[in-house]
Amino acid sequence: MANSQLFTGLERCRDHLPASLQSGNYGLLMNQASVDRDWNYAVDVLRESSPAKLCALFSPQHGIWGEEQANMIETEHFRESPWGVPLYSLYSETRMPTDEMLATIDTLVIDLQDVGTRVYTYAWTVVNCLKACARNQKTVLILDRPNPLGGQIVEGPILQREFESFVGMLPIPMRHALTLGEIARMARGELQLDVDLQILDVVGWKREQMFDHTGLPWTAPSPNLPRWESSLFYPGMVLLEGTNLSEGRGTTTPFQLLGAPFIDPFALDEELKSLEPVGLRLRPVRFRPTFDKWKDQSCGGIAFEVVEPSEVRSYQLIVEILMAIKRLWPSSFEWLPPPYEYERRRMPIDILSGSEELRLRIDGLPNSS
Known part of the structure; x- marks a missing residue:
């Protein structure tokens, strides 16, 4: 049964704007799956609800529209996006925001749908963003989403440190039962990052719930996960x-x-x-x-x-x-x-x-x- 009382971080942000988006400049890391339950893109939701100024967009692997295939097929940067700001690819010659990319913003907002598996690169793009924002003294605001596989069952071995890569930066199992916000909290502690990390958790999500019980629309977060x-x-x-x-x-x-x-x-x-x-x-x-x-x-x-x-x-x-x-x-x-x-x-x-x-x-x- 769908959960009508579940609210994602994006929806909570829209209804109760956090202080970090009540003024100043922000950037947004998102893709086509960053939508509310009415399929409105996060960039549009935030521009309508926040008086802060959007100065830059960022995209993860596969690009903002999920057009590119996997394994080192990179996405280019764009000086202009449909929203009138630069669009920086974090799956390009760099997988971490540069100092120049972060120069015009005070807060980096992150709204991505993860899929509950360690090797999915979005979690590690988020960790790289934490590192860059710690270096540049920027706030990170994560608009969290449910893990589509639920938050109770884990599968597979824990990553050994000597095998860390862009498909795994923390010692977690393959099916990890965490949300992106929880991975970010773990990374801040494990990596001892001095970063202002703010997380709008999902409200109303029960950890035994899989995606089909959330009431949320599934929009492919990458091209080969259409359902x-x-x-x-x-x-x-x-x-x-x-x-x-x-x-x-x-x-x-x-x-x-x-x-x-x-x-x-x-x-x-x-x-x-x-x-x-x-x-x-x-x-x-x-x-x-x-x-x-x-x-x-x-x-x-x-x-x-x-x-x-x-x-x-x-x-x-x-x-x-x-x-x-x-x-x-x-x-x-x-x-x-x-x-x-x-x-x-x-x-x-x-x-x-x-x-x-x-x-x-x-x-x-x-x-x-």
Whole structure:
């Protein structure tokens, strides 16, 4: 049942303007998913409700409109935006606001929809903003949003410090059960940042609630998460970015199916019969990506159908599927080499999973006879 009593940080800001937006100049980090429940963009909501002056906009990975694809496909800066102020990309030659970008503002407002998975880069863009604002003595105001996966269930290993990167800067599990505001609070403490951090928490959100119970509209926060259900599988499926398996990019259901040309979908389905995953069903399929890995090639694989969202646990499921594929097609399955998200030395699967343990475990599997 939808929660009509839930109010995001943006909606709270609109109704009860904080002191930091009652005067002075501000910048806003947002994208197309930064909307209220009536699909009004955060920039428009703030310009209508705040007497402070908007001086700059900032966008995370994929750009303000979610146009760019993943993994080091950068977005350019714009001197002018539709709102008459510069638009700075924080996924460009820099992933942190420069002193020049922050020079005209007193407060940096952040309103982004996260997806509850450690490797999603928006959290680390926020951490970089905290660092830059600490250096420049700027206030950071986060307009928080619910974690679409809820705030209770965690999955996967905790990131080891030596594997930190732009897909993980704090020791948290893959599915972390935190909001962006909570990650920001943790970062300020862990990194000992001297920054004026203000957070408008979500009011009325119960931590057991997943996104379908919030009453909020889902607007794709990035191009390959077009529906909120995709985020259910993202904590596990994102591991495929470190392999030669398609995670469904270039299809209408990214992160809800996987495969490759060398996979026999029925043989894989048979191998997986013993798993009996809860909350979902597995279905053997063929698909043909229109871009990304295996573009224009017919791929055999598995699709995931959601039965009960609250029961889905994707991380261990995908680990089991990776192990099955490695056993069945050992000479065809591959780990992709760096670079990945600006890490040019460590293997992508290692910075994704948080250590080298998963890769070494799968590499040590015996082949199926």
